[in-house]
Amino acid sequence: MTDGTEQQGEQAENNNTYMRKIRSFVLREGRLTKGQQHALDTYWQDYGLTYQATPLALDSVFGRSNEKVLEIGFGMGKSLVEMAKAAPEKDFIGIEVHRPGVGACLSDAVNQQVKNLKVFEHDAVEILEHTIADNSLDTVQLFFPDPWHKKRHHKRRIVQAEFVQLLRRKLKPGGVFHMATDWENYAEHMLEVMQGASGFANMSADNSYVARPEHRPLTKFEQRGQRLGHGVWDLMFKKES
Numbered sequence: 569m570t571d572g573t574e575q576q577g578e579q580a581e582n583n584n585t586y587m588r589k590i591r592s593f594v595l596r597e598g599r600l601t602k603g604q605q606h607a608l609d610t611y612w613q614d615y616g617l618t619y620q621a622t623p624l625a626l627d628s629v630f631g632r633s634n635e636k637v638l639e640i641g642f643g644m645g646k647s648l649v650e651m652a653k654a655a656p657e658k659d660f661i662g663i664e665v666h667r668p669g670v671g672a673c674l675s676d677a678v679n680q681q682v683k684n685l686k687v688f689e690h691d692a693v694e695i696l697e698h699t700i701a702d703n704s705l706d707t708v709q710l711f712f713p714d715p716w717h718k719k720r721h722h723k724r725r726i727v728q729a730e731f732v733q734l735l736r737r738k739l740k741p742g743g744v745f746h747m748a749t750d751w752e753n754y755a756e757h758m759l760e761v762m763q764g765a766s767g768f769a770n771m772s773a774d775n776s777y778v779a780r781p782e783h784r785p786l787t788k789f790e791q792r793g794q795r796l797g798h799g800v801w802d803l804m805f806k807k808e809s
Contacts, residue, residue: 604671611674617661619690623701629686630659638700638738639663639709640692640726645673647711647785652677652685655783658706662687663695693731702737707744711784715751727758732765739807744771747803748784750793755801762805771804778802 600608617629627633635658642648642662652660662685664670670689677685688695713726727747735745745768749755759776762768772778780786780802790800 600668600671603675604668607671607675607678608667611678615674615677615685615687617686617688617699619688619695619699621698623704624699626659626661626701626704630684632659634659634684635706636661636704637707637709638705639711641665641710641713642669642673642687643712644669645676645687647787649673649676649680649682649685650785651783652682653680656684658684660685663692664689665691692726693734696734696738700738703740705738705743706740707746708735708739709746709784711746711748712750712789713747713754715749715754717751717753722757725754725757727754727761729761729765732761732768736765736767736807741807741809743807745805745807746781746784748780748800750790750798750800752799752801755803758801758803762803765805767807767809768805769808771806778804 617624626636637651637655637658638661639648640663642664645662645664648660648662652658662673664673664687667689670687673687676682688699710726715725732745739745745762747758749758755777762770763775770776780800781804784802793800
């Protein structure tokens with residue numbers, strides 16, 4: 569029993585190390601505009617959250633006990649701000665590693681007078697592992713992540729079995745993991761990973777993809793893709809146990 573327990577512990581540690589070492593992103597330090605720098609300097613104290621090694625009390629952060637929606641990799645933040653503005657009864661948390669996107673998101677949130685939004689500028693895996701408490705999220709969103717389309721780079725894709733089980737811990741019972749991608753191969757990969765993930769049920773009637781829900785904004789990027797005949801695939805899985 570002792571040997572088996574030790575082996576399981578070592579395996580879990582190795583899995584966590586694997587997720588930390590193999591990044592799903594490349595940190596490109598783009599140049600900040602004056603507006604983005606101003607937003608970071610001026611509005612971070614109102615909208616920014618700092619990574620910490622212990623769970624954050626999200627209800628205290630927002631001053632209320634409402635549904636919590638976390639988005640991983642919000643880019644420039646336009647759709648995240650739009651969703652937060654459209655659903656003031658929910659609290660939104662965004663994670664992004666690129667400073668220009670964080671600055672743009674803060675600026676847009678202020679311009680749109682959005683109050684139910686907080687953002688992290690940090691690695692999402694580390695935040696989920698340490699800063700987000702278990703069973704605290706109602707929804708996790710992952711929209712158009714880097715597909716790492718070359719086969720030798722598939723190991724960098726964020727949707728992997730270990731990552732999905734990390735999300736499962738953070739979601740409340742009945743919570744939803746919502747993904748979207750415009751790369752068919754990545755959609756197939758996501759579906760395969762999720763179909764093999766314990767504790768989740770596909771919300772699609774035919775156990776495949778779902779139609780884009782109204783709460784996910786249709787981006788200009790998607791509209792252009794539709795005109796060119798490109799596909800977009802949404803997947804929604806509910807935590808059952």
